[in-house]
Amino acid sequence: xxxxxxxxxxxxxxxxxxxxxxxxxxxxxxxxxxxxxxxxxxxxxxxxxxxxxxxxxxxxxxxxxxxxxxxxxxxxxxxxxxxxxxxxxxxxxxxxxxxxxxxxxxxxxxxxxxxxxxxxxxxxxxxxxxxxxxxxxxxxxxxxxxxxxxxxxxxxxxxxxxxxxxxxxxxxxxxxxxxxxxxxxxxxxxxxxxxxxxxxxxxxxxxxxxxxxxxxxxxxxxxxxxxxxxxxxxxxxxxxxxxxxxxxxxxxxxxxxxxxxxxxxxxxxxxxxxxxxxxxxxxxxxxxxxxxxxxxxxxxxxxxxxxxxxxxxxxxxxxxxxxxxxxxxxxxxxxxxxxxxxxxxxxxxxxxxxxxxxxxxxxxxxxx
Amino acid sequence: xxxxxxxxxxxxxxxxxxxxxxxxxxxxxxxxxxxxxxxxxxxxxxxxxxxxxxxxxxxxxxxxxxxxxxxxxxxxxxxxxxxxxxxxxxxxxxxxxxxxxxxxxxxxxxxx
Numbered sequence: 466x467x468x469x470x471x472x473x474x475x476x477x478x479x480x481x482x483x484x485x486x487x488x489x490x491x492x493x494x495x496x497x498x499x500x501x502x503x504x505x506x507x508x509x510x511x512x513x514x515x516x517x518x519x520x521x522x523x524x525x526x527x528x529x530x531x532x533x534x535x536x537x538x539x540x541x542x543x544x545x546x547x548x549x550x551x552x553x554x555x556x557x558x559x560x561x562x563x564x565x566x567x568x569x570x571x572x573x574x575x576x577x578x579x580x581x582x583x584x585x586x587x588x589x590x591x592x593x594x595x596x597x598x599x600x601x602x603x604x605x606x607x608x609x610x611x612x613x614x615x616x617x618x619x620x621x622x623x624x625x626x627x628x629x630x631x632x633x634x635x636x637x638x639x640x641x642x643x644x645x646x647x648x649x650x651x652x653x654x655x656x657x658x659x660x661x662x663x664x665x666x667x668x669x670x671x672x673x674x675x676x677x678x679x680x681x682x683x684x685x686x687x688x689x690x691x692x693x694x695x696x697x698x699x700x701x702x703x704x705x706x707x708x709x710x711x712x713x714x715x716x717x718x719x720x721x722x723x724x725x726x727x728x729x730x731x732x733x734x735x736x737x738x739x740x741x742x743x744x745x746x747x748x749x750x751x752x753x754x755x756x757x758x759x760x761x762x763x764x765x766x767x768x769x770x771x772x773x774x775x776x777x778x779x780x781x782x783x784x785x786x787x788x789x790x791x792x793x794x795x796x797x798x799x800x801x802x803x804x805x806x807x808x809x810x811x812x813x814x815x816x817x818x819x820x821x822x823x824x825x826x827x828x829x830x831x832x833x
Numbered sequence: 834x835x836x837x838x839x840x841x842x843x844x845x846x847x848x849x850x851x852x853x854x855x856x857x858x859x860x861x862x863x864x865x866x867x868x869x870x871x872x873x874x875x876x877x878x879x880x881x882x883x884x885x886x887x888x889x890x891x892x893x894x895x896x897x898x899x900x901x902x903x904x905x906x907x908x909x910x911x912x913x914x915x916x917x918x919x920x921x922x923x924x925x926x927x928x929x930x931x932x933x934x935x936x937x938x939x940x941x942x943x944x945x
Contacts, residue, residue, distance in 0.1 A: 477862060479874045525862035527874050555856055555869040580854050580871045618854035620871060646854065646924070647871065692924065 475713070475751050475760070477525030482532060482718040482729060483514070485542070489534040490563045492598025493586070494827035495624050495659040495666055497730055498534065502831055508721045511541040513741065515548050517719055520746035522552045526717075529554040534721070537564035543572040550577030557582065559622070562608035563601055570608075574615050581612045582620040582649075588635035596628060598829045609643045620647040625676070625698075626666040627816070628827075633676045637683045637693070645691055650680065652698030656730040656784055658830040665827045667816035673701060700809050704774060705781025705797035712759035712783065717750060725749045727756060730784045734793050759783050764794060768802045847928035849897075849917050850890030855925045857885050870925055880905075884913055885920075890929040 487502050499505065509517070518529070529549045536542055537560055549556050558573065562583045583605060586596040593602040612619045621640050625633070633650065640648045655663045668676075680695045687693060699706045709716045709728045718726045723741045726732060739753040750756055758764065762775050769780040780786075781797020789798045789808050798805040851857060856869040866882035868875040877885065883904070887897040894917055901908045920926040 523862065525860070527858070527860060527867055527869055553858055557871060579856065579869075582871075616853065618852075618871065689922075689924070 478717050480528040480716045481521045481526045482530045484532050484720045485536045485539045486721050487534040488538045491561050492829035494662045494829050495653045496830040497657045505722050509723050514545050517741050518549050524747055524750055530557045530559055532559040535561050543576040546573055546578045547576035555579050562605045565608040570611055581617050582622050583609050584622045587629045587632050588639040613644045618646045621645045622649050624653055625650055626653045627668045630668045630672045630676050633679045647692040649694045651696035662827045669817045699799045700813055703801050705778050705799040707778040708782035711779040713756040733784055734787050769796050845895040846893050848890050848893050849888040849926045850929050852925055852927050
């Protein structure tokens with residue numbers, strides 16, 4: 466697959482991540498939302514979202530992931546779900562579950578919501594509430610049971626880091642008790658608030674090795690009953706992740722104020738903006754300078770340009786390259802072949818010092 | 834309520850149906866049938882779509898093969914069973930006991 470320039474037929478996107486609001490009742494220190502939340506309060510209206518959904522469908526989008534912040538804070542969420550379902554989109558709610566009352570859940574079910582993903586911070590109340598920055602654990606369990614009672618498939622999302630990675634066995638037990646169909650154990654990716662808190666969040670290699678043993682055993686035990694997805698921490702990998710399956714290739718994100726991004730954190734990059742308030746989604750996807758910038762492989766420097774893996778990982782993550790080196794067009798420093806890999810190696814080595822306190826002060830994200 | 838068990842396969846007598854979280858749709862943008870699951874989109878070829886359209890929880894796999902033979906010149910029994918088993922292992926298909934229709938009613942209604 467060449468760049469958009471030598472291959473005029475740009476791929477069609479499969480998924481749209483709709484970040485309906487950056488408002489959130491939780492204050493997780495690993496949140497990937499922007500640090501300057503107050504700059505994004507001019508949220509799209511219901512009618513604007515409806516237009517976005519029609520344009521997304523025409524463009525080839527099949528899956529709609531409704532997220533935020535906390536999407537349940539949008540009072541018009543059931544209406545947005547119903548509109549999407551009528552367009553034939555697969556609708557997936559990604560929620561803290563705070564605000565998922567029986568009445569709200571019934572409304573969403575009637576609107577045609579296909580799937581629910583609930584975040585969990587840990588398997589026990591005190592740690593969970595501390596990580597979320599608000600009493601939420603018991604309410605999450607009640608909501609998870611409600612999801613199952615209403616017959617929805619349930620996925621639990623757990624972001625792993627230094628403070629909960631040793632709880633993986635307990636988390637898996639809890640997921641089993643709740644009757645979860647899937648659990649995603651995903652190591653923190655360091656963007657937004659998480660990057661700011663990186664030194665307090667990075668686990669040690671010993672912690673990772675223990676967690677991986679637990680996950681391996683659980684997969685065997687739970688096979689056929691619960692799908693266990695384990696997303697490796699990219700800082701500890703030899704090669705970078707194929708971020709978003711390639712820039713402007715499979716997915717797009719629309720943030721609360723209508724900016725369209727190739728990935729949820731690309732607002733951090735020094736690139737021209739593209740907004741649904743100014744352009745059609747088709748123009749933004751196919752022609753905007755933002756989406757064209759890192760499409761394909763022609764933009765790549767070495768070592769990516771001559772690497773056999775360039776069509777596998779697409780040079781890794783542009784945001785990570787920019788955040789760590791100041792140049793978004795460099796090889797993702799996570800890659801051991803990157804000339805900047807020392808930046809990542811140093812952070813990983815520091816996290817291995819077991820003497821380092823687990824009580825590093827984590828800066829909680831603000832509500833808005 | 835879960836009807837799949839570890840290592841369960843359809844055999845010829847099982848009655849496969851789409852799992853609750855799975856949708857089979859025609860995508861006009863690509864001109865192909867697609868299988869939609871919580872985190873994946875699978876673009877189907879014509880045969881795959883034909884098999885899945887018949888996975889309604891009422892027909893057995895053997896009946897599905899028979900039905901396909903009425904439509905297509907070459908239908909490989911083993912291939913259809915392997916396809917059904919593969920999707921069952923991924924829990925995209927469930928093997929029902931023949932009373933699937935009722936349990937699926939709500940699900941069916943919601944499918945645009």
